[in-house]
Amino acid sequence: xxxxxxxxxxxxxxxxxxxxxxxxxxxxxxxxxxxxxxxxxxxxxxxxxxxxxxxxxxxxxxxxxxxxxxxxxxxxxxxxxxxxxxxxxxxxxxxxxxxxxxxxxxxxxxxxxxxxxxxxxxxxxxxxxxxxxxxxxxxxxxxxxxxxxxxxxxxxxxxx
Amino acid sequence: xxxxxxxxxxxxxxxxxxxxxxxxxxxxxxxxxxxxxxxxxxxxxxxxxxxxxxxxxxxxxxxxxxxxxxxxxxxxxxxxxxxxxxxxxxxxxxxxxxxxxxxxxxxxxxxxxxxxxxxxxxxxxxxxxxxxxxxxxxxxxxxxxxxxxxxxxxxxxxxxx
Numbered sequence: 001x002x003x004x005x006x007x008x009x010x011x012x013x014x015x016x017x018x019x020x021x022x023x024x025x026x027x028x029x030x031x032x033x034x035x036x037x038x039x040x041x042x043x044x045x046x047x048x049x050x051x052x053x054x055x056x057x058x059x060x061x062x063x064x065x066x067x068x069x070x071x072x073x074x075x076x077x078x079x080x081x082x083x084x085x086x087x088x089x090x091x092x093x094x095x096x097x098x099x100x101x102x103x104x105x106x107x108x109x110x111x112x113x114x115x116x117x118x119x120x121x122x123x124x125x126x127x128x129x130x131x132x133x134x135x136x137x138x139x140x141x142x143x144x145x146x147x148x149x150x151x152x153x154x155x156x157x158x159x160x
Numbered sequence: 161x162x163x164x165x166x167x168x169x170x171x172x173x174x175x176x177x178x179x180x181x182x183x184x185x186x187x188x189x190x191x192x193x194x195x196x197x198x199x200x201x202x203x204x205x206x207x208x209x210x211x212x213x214x215x216x217x218x219x220x221x222x223x224x225x226x227x228x229x230x231x232x233x234x235x236x237x238x239x240x241x242x243x244x245x246x247x248x249x250x251x252x253x254x255x256x257x258x259x260x261x262x263x264x265x266x267x268x269x270x271x272x273x274x275x276x277x278x279x280x281x282x283x284x285x286x287x288x289x290x291x292x293x294x295x296x297x298x299x300x301x302x303x304x305x306x307x308x309x310x311x312x313x314x315x316x317x318x319x320x321x
Contacts, residue, residue: 025320029313032194033201036312040202044231055227057219065216148195155191 001093008089017087024087031080035154037073039147041066042112046147049115049126049140051133060123067116074109097160101153108146115139167251176248186249189242196239197315201308203232211293211301220289221297225282259317266314270307273300 008014017023045063047053056062085092092098118125126136161169170176179185209215210224247254254260277300288294293301 025313025316029309029316032198032312032316033309036198036201036205039195039198040206040231043199043202055230056223069215151195151198152191155187155194159187 005089005093008086008093011086014086014089017083024084027080027083027087031077031084034073034076034080035151038070038077039151041070041073042108042143042147046140046144049136050144051137058123059126060119063116063119067112070112092157095157095160097153097156101150101157104146104150104153108143108150111139111143111146115143164252164255167255170248171251173248175245176251179245179249186246189245193239193242193246196235196242197312199235200232200239201312203228203235204308205305207232208301208305211297212305213292213298221293222285222289254318257318257321259314259321263311263314263318266307266311270304270311273303273307276300277304 044053044056045059045066048056048059048062057065122128126132171180179189206228207225210217210219210221277297281294281296281300284294288297
């Protein structure tokens with residue numbers, strides 16, 4: 001990883017981005033705005049799974065409206081994140097908080113994908129039985145914990 | 161006492177000194193601030209995009225606002241509280257900081273914009289609740305979305321000054 005980081009830092013693209021003083025703050029702003037979309041859409045769905053909130057349309061309708069935005073925002077996060085890595089490879093790639101964050105993001109993507117599939121196949125999936133309601137609560141809580149941990153790990157990168 | 165003198169007084173309060181001197185208090189409060197502001201911006205954007213007619217518009221505007229506004233307000237309270245604690249740790253420095261001043265001005269404008277929308281524009285909402293919002297509502301939504309993007313951008317900019 002150290003070799004890859006050194007190689008990336010020596011590329012013309014990395015030098016170009018690093019030379020633009022506005023580049024990192026602007027890309028980070030886009031990154032935060034996309035996190036806002038992911039955290040808000042998933043947070044609202046998680047609260048419904050946890051039955052902490054009953055506002056809004058049925059969970060399946062809400063998921064159908066929200067999840068496409070979650071995936072689009074994750075796409076923007078991937079692109080803006082890669083741009084930040086190209087600009088300062090060692091700051092991210094050699095950072096423990098960054099590596100933890102990537103692992104948590106992978107878990108969140110898998111969890112969201114699985115829940116989305118279940119909801120799309122059966123709109124009443126999460127209310128079909130007491131066991132399903134419990135499962136929904138556990139997965140909703142896991143998703144919330146992942147969202148909070150990902151934001152915390154992301155902020156921690158700057159301090160390690 | 162001038163405002164700047166008040167800021168110097170504020171940053172010498174024991175809690176402000178603790179935040180400034182502790183290794184982890186600032187990053188922890190900052191994480192709470194970031195989490196809260198992502199929910200503020202996300203929920204405000206949901207209402208604005210509904211008024212602008214972006215995305216699925218199968219829900220009435222009043223329904224979207226009623227179910228989203230509690231999220232926006234509760235997270236806003238958390239974001240302002242955490243933000244004020246961060247501010248107190250270097251109050252005099254932030255007070256004279258240009259991006260910080262732009263950010264506060266935009267927050268005030270966003271507040272006025274929201275107040276006008278809820279007190280004036282939203283009065284006739286029954287007439288367009290399920291249809292296309294009038295130009296005044298769409299202008300308010302576009303302004304709100306722009307202001308919140310600038311608030312996030314200037315907030316991030318503070319960290320680079």
